[in-house]
Amino acid sequence: MKTPEARRLASLLATAVLLSSGSAALADFVPVPLPDPKIPGYHFPENEATILKWVADSSVTDPTASAAADNQIYLHGWGIWASLTAETDQTENGQKLRVFETWLTPQDITAASQAGKNESLLKLPRGSRPVLEEFRQLKHHKGKDPHLEAAGTATVLGFVKYDPTAADHIMKQGLLQKSVLDQLLSYGADEIPVFPVTGLALKPVFQVIKKSDLVDGRYYQLPVWPGPPSTPQQWGSTTWPASVWIDVKDGGSGKGEIDKAPKKDGSSRTDATTYPVSSLINFKLNPDQAGALKAKGAAEGDYAILVAMHVSGREITRWTWQTFWWTPTPANPLAPSSDAIAKARPVQIKAPAANYAMSIAYTTELPSPPYVGGDNKGNSIYAYNPWLEAGFGPSDLPDSIPGTYNGQPVQNNYGVQSNCMSCHGAANYNPNNVSTAPDYSGDRYISLGDPRFSGTLKVDFLWSLPGNAK
Numbered sequence: 001m002k003t004p005e006a007r008r009l010a011s012l013l014a015t016a017v018l019l020s021s022g023s024a025a026l027a028d029f030v031p032v033p034l035p036d037p038k039i040p041g042y043h044f045p046e047n048e049a050t051i052l053k054w055v056a057d058s059s060v061t062d063p064t065a066s067a068a069a070d071n072q073i074y075l076h077g078w079g080i081w082a083s084l085t086a087e088t089d090q091t092e093n094g095q096k097l098r099v100f101e102t103w104l105t106p107q108d109i110t111a112a113s114q115a116g117k118n119e120s121l122l123k124l125p126r127g128s129r130p131v132l133e134e135f136r137q138l139k140h141h142k143g144k145d146p147h148l149e150a151a152g153t154a155t156v157l158g159f160v161k162y163d164p165t166a167a168d169h170i171m172k173q174g175l176l177q178k179s180v181l182d183q184l185l186s187y188g189a190d191e192i193p194v195f196p197v198t199g200l201a202l203k204p205v206f207q208v209i210k211k212s213d214l215v216d217g218r219y220y221q222l223p224v225w226p227g228p229p230s231t232p233q234q235w236g237s238t239t240w241p242a243s244v245w246i247d248v249k250d251g252g253s254g255k256g257e258i259d260k261a262p263k264k265d266g267s268s269r270t271d272a273t274t275y276p277v278s279s280l281i282n283f284k285l286n287p288d289q290a291g292a293l294k295a296k297g298a299a300e301g302d303y304a305i306l307v308a309m310h311v312s313g314r315e316i317t318r319w320t321w322q323t324f325w326w327t328p329t330p331a332n333p334l335a336p337s338s339d340a341i342a343k344a345r346p347v348q349i350k351a352p353a354a355n356y357a358m359s360i361a362y363t364t365e366l367p368s369p370p371y372v373g374g375d376n377k378g379n380s381i382y383a384y385n386p387w388l389e390a391g392f393g394p395s396d397l398p399d400s401i402p403g404t405y406n407g408q409p410v411q412n413n414y415g416v417q418s419n420c421m422s423c424h425g426a427a428n429y430n431p432n433n434v435s436t437a438p439d440y441s442g443d444r445y446i447s448l449g450d451p452r453f454s455g456t457l458k459v460d461f462l463w464s465l466p467g468n469a470k
């Protein structure tokens with residue numbers, strides 16, 4: 001899992017990011033705390049007891065169900081999305097920044113702590129939109145899996161971000177410093193100091209639209225998620241047969257139609273399978289970002305479109321997990337989203353944020369197993385993002401164990417059988433390479449007291465901490 005090469009690569013890349021983000025003029029802008037979207041019935045942070053009751057009462061064992069408790073969970077996920085994607089009054093390149101865009105990356109926090117800026121973290125002047133990086137989750141398994149290899153070398157890129165309260169916690173506790181994590185472990189801690197209930201972590205994923213990829217100088221072919229495969233298999237974006245066309249000149253009348261047999265030269269494109277670039281959350285690459293992606297052929301002013309975003313919050317001990325992806329059919333999104341989820345989307349969410357599907361997991365099985373001492377006998381709950389996890393196969397998910405889905409025995413070792421909470425529940429810092437340390441898996445129960453953590457430091461579900469600690 002943590003080969004020396006992977007570590008060396010990660011640290012080289014992180015250094016490159018720091019160097020390049022220091023090179024251009026830094027915009028003066030500040031991270032915005034999560035605003036209240038004023039959605040009736042939505043409250044943040046919600047009480048842990050309340051959320052646990054929704055989970056206990058939910059009926060997700062029946063995927064078509066939409067009992068009151070399920071709707072509470074869906075509304076909660078959408079409420080967080082509404083706040084994150086709200087526009088602020090800060091701008092870059094003449095475009096308003098959305099709340100999540102103002103938040104801090106691990107690199108921002110490391111740079112601030114190296115510069116001794118503990119007190120002024122929230123006022124730290126910096127380039128607003130960070131350089132896009134290949135994801136560790138994909139990079140990690142590079143060379144093992146052709147789908148992931150493709151995903152890792154394509155222009156699907158992004159970064160990890162923390163809300164101001166989570167960033168503050170990381171900064172004050174030194175959680176991105178290996179020396180601090182080592183010290184905790186050597187003095188007997190089994191877990192980092194846990195995050196405040198307001199803590200949120202994100203992983204936005206962008207597709208960069210290079211000029212050389214455009215047909216007729218304006219149309220970009222974007223693969224569309226076909227829904228889960230009938231038998232579990234690796235189902236990454238390179239295997240999706242259909243596409244839509246994104247017009248960087250903002251034309252197109254697309255309202256759900258897709259191009260089922262797309263031709264690279266654009267001859268299959270119609271106005272109905274074309275969508276304006278403004279129907280997705282997007283921004284234009286600044287000189288720093290373009291510079292960092294030069295080798296991939298990107299240039300300043302190229303669009304980066306938000307295809308997906310992972311969102312996790314510390315309101316409950318095992319965190320809430322929701323993920324979003326752009327869809328041509330926001331009212332009828334395919335699994336792992338559903339019509340019931342779409343129906344729960346409040347009217348306060350406007351396009352382009354309203355053009356995203358949501359998948360959500362507030363537990364790993366139903367009935368929901370307890371924090372400690374549970375088992376894997378319940379019905380599997382799958383929650384994943386087509387752009388990020390669907391390409392995973394058994395070798396990427398080595399700690400998978402068999403489970404049950406709709407009464408049938410299942411292996412739960414493909415990305416399309418994964419659950420955010422299961423894989424993140426395994427997150428640990430393991431400098432001594434303890435061989436039993438929990439690793440990535442598909443959907444499964446994982447106890448907070450799992451003896452396999454012994455000798456490691458649990459990192460409160462956030463893999464990005466050990467992944468980015470310096």
Ligand code: HEC
Pocket residue numbers: 135136137160161201202203310311312321322323383384385389396397418419420421423424440441461462463464465467468
């Ligand atoms: C196979 C394991 C795996 C699965 C499944 C998975 N993740 Fe992650 N996730 C990771 C790893 C590893 C990272 C660290 C990436 C980095 O450091 O760049 C990460 C990073 C993140 C982050 C950034 C903060 C952090 O430190 O964890 C969020 C938020 C996140 N994932 C949410 C989700 C959501 C939501 C889902 C389900 C829809 C999900 N993840 C499924 C492994 C996984």
